[in-house]
Amino acid sequence: MLVWRRRILKIALATLFFAAMLEALLRLLAARLPPNIGNEVVRSYSCERGGIYFRDAPTGLNFCYPNDSRQVIFNGHSWLHQTDSRGFRNPPDTPADILLLGDSFVYGHGVQESDTAAAVLRRDYHWKVYNLARQGDSLSQEYLLFRMQLAAHKPRRVILCAFGNDFWDLKALHTAEQLKNPSELAPGYVEELARRLTQPWQRSQDGNWLSSLYSVRLFHVLWRIWTTPPRPPLPVKQEQEDFSLASGYYQQVFQDMARRCRAEGIDLQVVYVEIFTDNPHWLKTQQELGAFLNKLCAQQGVPFVTTRSLLEGHPELTLPGDGHLNPAGHKTLAQFLARTLPPLP
Numbered sequence: 001m002l003v004w005r006r007r008i009l010k011i012a013l014a015t016l017f018f019a020a021m022l023e024a025l026l027r028l029l030a031a032r033l034p035p036n037i038g039n040e041v042v043r044s045y046s047c048e049r050g051g052i053y054f055r056d057a058p059t060g061l062n063f064c065y066p067n068d069s070r071q072v073i074f075n076g077h078s079w080l081h082q083t084d085s086r087g088f089r090n091p092p093d094t095p096a097d098i099l100l101l102g103d104s105f106v107y108g109h110g111v112q113e114s115d116t117a118a119a120v121l122r123r124d125y126h127w128k129v130y131n132l133a134r135q136g137d138s139l140s141q142e143y144l145l146f147r148m149q150l151a152a153h154k155p156r157r158v159i160l161c162a163f164g165n166d167f168w169d170l171k172a173l174h175t176a177e178q179l180k181n182p183s184e185l186a187p188g189y190v191e192e193l194a195r196r197l198t199q200p201w202q203r204s205q206d207g208n209w210l211s212s213l214y215s216v217r218l219f220h221v222l223w224r225i226w227t228t229p230p231r232p233p234l235p236v237k238q239e240q241e242d243f244s245l246a247s248g249y250y251q252q253v254f255q256d257m258a259r260r261c262r263a264e265g266i267d268l269q270v271v272y273v274e275i276f277t278d279n280p281h282w283l284k285t286q287q288e289l290g291a292f293l294n295k296l297c298a299q300q301g302v303p304f305v306t307t308r309s310l311l312e313g314h315p316e317l318t319l320p321g322d323g324h325l326n327p328a329g330h331k332t333l334a335q336f337l338a339r340t341l342p343p344l345p
Contacts, residue, residue: 019215026214035075035321040221041214044072044081045135047205049212052081054203056196060173061141063087063197064134075322077110086149089113089131094122096130096153097344101142102161103169105273106133108330110319115327120334127338133161138169140184143253147190148197150264156344157267159337160257162293164274164286167246179249185256247292258300269341270297273333274308275323303341310336 026033030042039045047055052072053062066087072079084090089107100106100118108116108131114123118131130153132145139162146158170179183189196202210216261268272290290306297304310332311317317329325333 022215022218023213026218030214031073031076031078033076036225037218037221038076039074041217042073043217044070044074048207049205049209054205056193056202057204058196059193061144061193062134062136064089074109075319077319077322079108079110079112082113086152088134089116090118094130095128096149096155097128098130098157098159099146099149099153099155100129100131100133100159100161101137101146102133102273103137103163103166104133104135105163105325106131106161107135107137108133109135109324110322111325111327111330115330117325117330117334117337120331121338124334125338130155136169138166138173139250139253140170140173140182143184143257144190144193146257147260148194150260155266157269158257158261159269159271159341161271161273162289163272164282164289167243167250167285167289170246170249171242174249176245179245182249182253184253243288250292251296254296255300258302267345268302270302270304271337271341272304272306272308273311274306275311275318305340307333307336 026041030038032038033041043051045051045053047053047062050070052064052068052070054065055062064081064083064087066083066085068087069080069082072081082089084092084094091113106117108118113119116131118129118133121127121129130149132142132149134141137145139160142160258268260266270293272293274286274290290308294304294306311329314329314332317325317332319326
């Protein structure tokens with residue numbers, strides 16, 4: 001009996017040693033893992049332990065922790081994610097004559113904060129610009145951030161940076177009924193959300209200590225890759241229905257944003273961030289959204305510009321194996337904004 005106990009103890013200790021070594025190795029080499037595995041192992045863009053987000057449970061929306069500082073790894077690129085007291089990627093006490101809304105392209109995925117377009121605009125062009133952009137945001141989150149930050153900053157200009165996947169993000173976040181009747185426009189919705197965000201105990205987090213282990217996540221992602229069949233493309237009819245729902249939502253919410261800007265004397269500008277692609281489906285999506293936004297802005301009397309000529313055919317402006325802007329790309333985008341948008345009134 002004693003011999004068997006010793007054998008079991010040795011096996012247990014060896015297993016623990018192997019697990020600890022695997023965990024340490026994964027954390028050391030996380031940025032060098034294949035992107036489809038490394039992203040799922042690290043889960044920087046998640047509400048799990050180590051992720052940059054927490055979730056507002058009633059709405060299911062993600063928000064960045066205020067005064068947070070952590071290293072982010074995604075698609076093999078690593079950078080410092082550091083937020084201010086409001087949970088946005090700005091240096092402390094950043095002035096806010098201009099609010100910049102957008103997704104990961106404007107947030108600065110893959111680059112340091114000092115290399116983002118917002119930082120370049122502050123440093124080289126003396127713009128008093130405050131970056132509200134976050135990874136994964138579309139008009140739904142951008143509208144809410146606009147509403148909640150409007151009174152705090154009292155900006156003179158709002159720049160809404162739209163991207164080709166915005167409709168996909170809207171569809172993933174909302175049911176068909178919510179797209180037809182946006183809850184964001186309901187009386188008291190924004191005020192109640194803002195109240196909850198001031199209460200740390202309202203912040204929801206996914207997972208537990210076990211699911212935060214890189215080794216456990218590795219086994220999960222390998223199992224999923226092994227067992228999950230490829231997703232078939234959506235039928236054309238379904239794509240058309242999705243576009244119709246998302247465009248109807250976009251029109252309602254954007255109209256309210258434009259109305260509020262006019263009422264406050266705020267200059268609203270829309271910048272459509274188009275990138276070069278040789279993917280026919282992605283190209284078609286970009287073109288459809290661009291045409292829709294151009295028409296919508298014309299109806300609302302809102303200036304509309306596109307970066308198509310700026311970024312098309314310039315892979316040297318993007319991160320390798322990723323597609324987001326690199327430091328040179330952010331500098332080019334900042335130059336484009338400073339050159340294209342009119343001076344503040």
